[in-house]
Amino acid sequence: MADCDLHTRLLGGDETAFTEAYASLNPSMVRVAGAIVGSNATAEEVAQETWLAVIGGLTKFEGKSSFKNWVFAILSNKARTRAKRDGRNVALVLEPDEDDSAQNTLNARFNADGTWSDPPALWEEITPERILAGRQTWQIVRGIIDKLPPAQQAILSLLEGEKLSAGEIASMLGLSQGNVRVHLHRARERIRQTLEREIAASKK
Amino acid sequence: MMSCREVCAQAQDYADGHGSNASRVKIRLHMLFCRNCTSFVDQTRQTGQLARQSLNKNSDTVVDPKLMAEFKKRSE
Ligand SMILES: [Zn+2]
Numbered sequence: 001m002a003d004c005d006l007h008t009r010l011l012g013g014d015e016t017a018f019t020e021a022y023a024s025l026n027p028s029m030v031r032v033a034g035a036i037v038g039s040n041a042t043a044e045e046v047a048q049e050t051w052l053a054v055i056g057g058l059t060k061f062e063g064k065s066s067f068k069n070w071v072f073a074i075l076s077n078k079a080r081t082r083a084k085r086d087g088r089n090v091a092l093v094l095e096p097d098e099d100d101s102a103q104n105t106l107n108a109r110f111n112a113d114g115t116w117s118d119p120p121a122l123w124e125e126i127t128p129e130r131i132l133a134g135r136q137t138w139q140i141v142r143g144i145i146d147k148l149p150p151a152q153q154a155i156l157s158l159l160e161g162e163k164l165s166a167g168e169i170a171s172m173l174g175l176s177q178g179n180v181r182v183h184l185h186r187a188r189e190r191i192r193q194t195l196e197r198e199i200a201a202s203k204k
Numbered sequence: 205m206m207s208c209r210e211v212c213a214q215a216q217d218y219a220d221g222h223g224s225n226a227s228r229v230k231i232r233l234h235m236l237f238c239r240n241c242t243s244f245v246d247q248t249r250q251t252g253q254l255a256r257q258s259l260n261k262n263s264d265t266v267v268d269p270k271l272m273a274e275f276k277k278r279s280e
Binding site for chain 1: 207208209210212216239240241242243244246247248250251252254255256257258259260261262264265267268271272274275276278
């Protein structure tokens with residue numbers, strides 16, 4: 001659904017549009033709030049408060065940004081306020097080295113001279129609907145994403161799910177664009193490694 | 205020539221279409237001769253796509269009745 005279209009339908013009281021907007025945005029909103037407030041229960045509350053503010057502010061939305069960006073701006077403000085109130089440090093820092101386990105796992109697959117010692121297999125084209133280990137690939141991937149560190153989840157959702165740019169995400173979360181990329185790369189590499197294991201296991 | 209490790213370190217930028225022309229050419233050249241890195245870059249590309257597709261599947265979320273009531277109240 002086009003963004004301005006969505007706002008018009010919501011203004012007109014279209015309940016289907018509200019349900020669709022909620023279903024498509026709320027999971028990412030909870031992830032982003034979670035990265036800022038640090039608890040899933042609080043994140044759900046912040047998302048709920050944001051929806052109330054969105055409903056109350058529909059007539060105030062002027063279309064200066066996209067509707068989606070407007071919603072996420074309200075969300076990150078609310079999450080920050082909440083985190084401060086709870087005495088949390090709101091700066092999203094890169095998790096320390098232990099989080100770079102994906103990189104270490106990858107490094108271990110090369111010889112000292114930079115050639116492969118444990119080379120990857122060629123995947124055939126994998127569709128979201130393909131069944132792996134009894135589940136559809138998209139469900140497996142969703143499960144992997146749910147277990148990523150909160151900042152990685154938030155960034156992946158905003159970039160791949162909501163199509164926000166690295167610059168927009170950086171200013172929303174108070175990170176540099178470089179940090180956004182690092183989080184993103186770690187998240188994707190972790191997903192790739194887990195999928196690689198699942199695919200290898202399903203071939204046995 | 206770039207080593208396999210160097211190619212893999214840049215695989216995500218390559219798959220995203222980032223990176224300088226010079227480094228993209230070097231990676232392409234390496235992949236011409238290296239099946240393993242071709243597989244790795246392809247896995248990386250597919251992972252990005254799967255993450256996107258997976259995040260865009262709306263699970264059957266039910267709107268909190270309180271929120272829906274609030275939404276209805278507003279449009280009255
Ligand atoms: Zn290679």
